[in-house]
Amino acid sequence: MPKEDHTLAAQRSSGRKQDEGLWETAKVIIQALAIAFFVRTFFYQPFNIPSSSMYPTLKVGDYLFVSKLSYGYGKYSFNFALGMRDTNFITCCPVDFAGRKVLADTPKRGDVAVFKLPTNTEVDYIKRVIGLPGDRVQMKDGTLYINDTAVPKERIEDYVDSDDEGGGGVPVPQFKETLPNGVTYTVLDSSPQGGADNTDVYVVPENHYFMMGDNRDNSQDSRYLDVVGYVPIENFVGRADIIFFSISPDAVLWRPWEWPFLTRWLRFFNLI
Numbered sequence: 001m002p003k004e005d006h007t008l009a010a011q012r013s014s015g016r017k018q019d020e021g022l023w024e025t026a027k028v029i030i031q032a033l034a035i036a037f038f039v040r041t042f043f044y045q046p047f048n049i050p051s052s053s054m055y056p057t058l059k060v061g062d063y064l065f066v067s068k069l070s071y072g073y074g075k076y077s078f079n080f081a082l083g084m085r086d087t088n089f090i091t092c093c094p095v096d097f098a099g100r101k102v103l104a105d106t107p108k109r110g111d112v113a114v115f116k117l118p119t120n121t122e123v124d125y126i127k128r129v130i131g132l133p134g135d136r137v138q139m140k141d142g143t144l145y146i147n148d149t150a151v152p153k154e155r156i157e158d159y160v161d162s163d164d165e166g167g168g169g170v171p172v173p174q175f176k177e178t179l180p181n182g183v184t185y186t187v188l189d190s191s192p193q194g195g196a197d198n199t200d201v202y203v204v205p206e207n208h209y210f211m212m213g214d215n216r217d218n219s220q221d222s223r224y225l226d227v228v229g230y231v232p233i234e235n236f237v238g239r240a241d242i243i244f245f246s247i248s249p250d251a252v253l254w255r256p257w258e259w260p261f262l263t264r265w266l267r268f269f270n271l272i
Contacts, residue, residue: 044068045238047114047126053213053220054126056159056174056186057112062267063245066114070239071107076116106233107132107209110183112240112272115211115231125228126240127221128185131202131210139223142189142197142216144177152178159188188215196223207233243270 049062058064107113107129117123131137136147144151158171178184191197194217202222204210208230213219220227246267251259 044241045114046244047124047240049126052218053215054112054128055161055188055215055218057128057214057272058126058240058243059161059246059264059267060249061247061251061264062243064240064272065242065244066238067241068238070111070241071105071113071233071236074234074236076121076235076237107236107239108183109181110179110185113211114237114240116235116237118229118231118235119227121235124237125211127211127213127219127228129209130179130212131204131222133204133206133208135204135210137202137204137210137222139197139199142192142194144212146180149180151180154178156186159186185214188217190215190217199223202230205230209233209236240272242272243267 044065045068047064047066049058049060049064052060109129109132111129112126113129114124114126117125130144131146136145138145138148140150143153154176156174156176159174160169160171173189175187175189176184177187197217202210210222211228211231212221212223222228222230246264247259248262248264251262
């Protein structure tokens with residue numbers, strides 16, 4: 001075989017191998033994206049904390065995985081569903097949820113959950129489940145009452161947070177609350193006479209939940225009926241399960257050399 005033929009054959013073989021290599025790389029990328037899309041759609045969705053309403057449990061700059069399977073699937077479960085309406089799943093496969101959820105378990109008292117704001121479903125909120133359907137909820141002098149019984153509240157050490165907007169280095173009174181089902185968590189009481197420390201009795205409607213932030217005096221939650229109010233079961237996106245990343249809000253994109261010092265390493269993989 002002439003030398004030119006050997007050279008041409010070698011070039012063709014090299015070209016085929018290069019094409020095969022590119023195709024294999026593309027397949028790996030496509031498969032990875034498909035898996036990520038599947039997991040995000042049906043199992044876990046990332047969520048970041050934008051405000052201090054859940055201090056001290058969650059901080060601004062925390063990034064969470066929210067379990068979508070925990071509360072089943074409804075009209076707000078699938079962000080990719082183009083053409084979604086109040087009663088339709090996706091335009092090609094219409095399903096009338098009518099306030100129901102598929103494969104659903106009910107939110108438990110004490111869960112930290114992400115939900116669509118009832119007054120504006122374009123907005124995600126994250127709060128703690130306090131009242132279940134049929135419950136009577138009230139605040140008296142800063143103490144939480146559920147079904148006319150005071151929730152046990154124990155004073156613990158002050159909360160001090162020097163790197164975030166939630167504390168600013170100033171000690172804030174901190175309490176441990178224990179719900180009727182035994183779930184315990186900490187709450188902040190920055191003002192002895194906060195705006196929602198004394199309320200009327202809220203009677204939670206059927207298929208609705210009463211949500212509150214752990215930072216009691218700095219949280220817009222179900223105590224404010226015209227802002228949040230009672231949350232319908234179909235508005236729940238999922239249960240907040242784990243913090244997978246956390247960084248101070250002082251971190252800025254154009255100063256990456258500061259990121260290692262502003263990253264909250266000890267919060268990584270903390271269960272909520």
